[in-house]
Amino acid sequence: MQYLAAKYQTRARDLRQRLREDRQKQYTSLLSAVRRIQAVFRRRQLIRRKKAEEARANQKAALVLCDFGRRVVTIMAAKKELSRRVSYLLQLLICRVAKVMCHCCKCLIGPSMLASDLSCMADEAKKVIAGGADYLHLDVMDGHFVPNITWGPPVIKHLRKHCPDIFFDCHMMVSNPEQWVQEIKDAGGDQYTFHLEAARDPAGLIEQIKATGMRVGMALRPGTPIEDALPWVDSVDVVLVMTVEPGFGGQKFMADMMPKVAYLRAKCPEKDIEVDGGLGPATVDAAARAGANMIVAGSSVFNSEVPAKVIAALRRSVEKLGNGKSEEELTELPS
Numbered sequence: 001m002q003y004l005a006a007k008y009q010t011r012a013r014d015l016r017q018r019l020r021e022d023r024q025k026q027y028t029s030l031l032s033a034v035r036r037i038q039a040v041f042r043r044r045q046l047i048r049r050k051k052a053e054e055a056r057a058n059q060k061a062a063l064v065l066c067d068f069g070r071r072v073v074t075i076m077a078a079k080k081e082l083s084r085r086v087s088y089l090l091q092l093l094i095c096r097v098a099k100v101m102c103h104c105c106k107c108l109i110g111p112s113m114l115a116s117d118l119s120c121m122a123d124e125a126k127k128v129i130a131g132g133a134d135y136l137h138l139d140v141m142d143g144h145f146v147p148n149i150t151w152g153p154p155v156i157k158h159l160r161k162h163c164p165d166i167f168f169d170c171h172m173m174v175s176n177p178e179q180w181v182q183e184i185k186d187a188g189g190d191q192y193t194f195h196l197e198a199a200r201d202p203a204g205l206i207e208q209i210k211a212t213g214m215r216v217g218m219a220l221r222p223g224t225p226i227e228d229a230l231p232w233v234d235s236v237d238v239v240l241v242m243t244v245e246p247g248f249g250g251q252k253f254m255a256d257m258m259p260k261v262a263y264l265r266a267k268c269p270e271k272d273i274e275v276d277g278g279l280g281p282a283t284v285d286a287a288a289r290a291g292a293n294m295i296v297a298g299s300s301v302f303n304s305e306v307p308a309k310v311i312a313a314l315r316r317s318v319e320k321l322g323n324g325k326s327e328e329e330l331t332e333l334p335s
């Protein structure tokens with residue numbers, strides 16, 4: 001009996017020992033797997049940080065070059081030695097030579113609902129959300145600041161019920177932007193973009209918008225020089241550079257607005273820069289190269305049989321020409 005008990009005790013001890021060793025082995029291999037994964041993440045983070053630092057250094061040098069070039073061109077244009085168009089082209093060239101590109105701002109695509117079939121706005125919104133839209137661009141027009149009327153807070157409020165999660169970027173083409181801040185917030189707006197040309201007290205308006213918790217956007221008509229916006233750029237979240245005269249969809253993209261975008265990108269490497277008007281797969285490259293990261297597109301998205309394809313094409317352009325991603329890192333085009 002004693003012999004048997006001793007035998008089983010020894011066996012049980014051996015078994016416990018083996019179990020302990022197995023657990024130890026499993027734990028060690030799990031630990032080394034976790035360490036390997038951590039190392040990969042750390043390496044990726046380092047590469048990303050290095051790229052961002054390089055981009056920032058390039059942009060600083062580019063900014064000095066841009067500033068100098070633009071000053072010369074502006075002085076010449078003021079002395080009527082250069083036409084406005086030639087001066088813009090020269091500025092664009094200066095920005096290009098200065099390699100104002102590659103930023104780390106996330107690419108966001110916002111279909112403009114103005115181009116949708118407004119008799120079934122909610123379904124149209126759901127269609128582009130399913131197609132990969134990052135946000136919806138909602139053009140509020142009052143028939144005074146622009147020669148067209150669209151919708152206001154009540155329509156936005158109803159749309160919000162159908163699309164509870166998507167970001168609403170409200171582009172306020174109105175003469176009195178101070179009047180609608182709270183209404184837009186209450187209707188479900190996430191971003192309030194006012195036109196600098198319409199604001200009586202931009203600093204006060206920016207504070208008013210911020211107090212509601214909405215993101216602040218500042219839009220510029222094509223004729224407004226970028227210099228007019230500089231005092232407010234640091235206080236807003238997004239600068240919207242209009243690439244058509246505001247008021248209507250389906251207009252021709254104004255490539256001569258790109259120096260504004262490039263200049264702004266060089267000055268503010270981390271700011272969201274939005275472009276709006278005439279953007280589609282055929283025109284987006286110029287905007288992406290100049291440094292825009294938020295792309296509003298109406299007709300090109302809603303007139304397409306497959307909006308998801310257009311949205312992906314716009315995104316790829318910004319990722320490639322703006323973020324400097326390699327071919328393998330780009331968003332895949334849907335089949």
Ligand SMILES: O=C(CO)[C@@H](O)[C@H](O)COP(=O)(O)O
Pocket residue numbers: 112114115137139171244245246247248249250251276277278279296297298299300
């Ligand atoms: O704000 C506006 C027009 O004022 C834009 O949002 C347009 O709605 C863009 O439409 P497409 O030019 O892309 O068709």
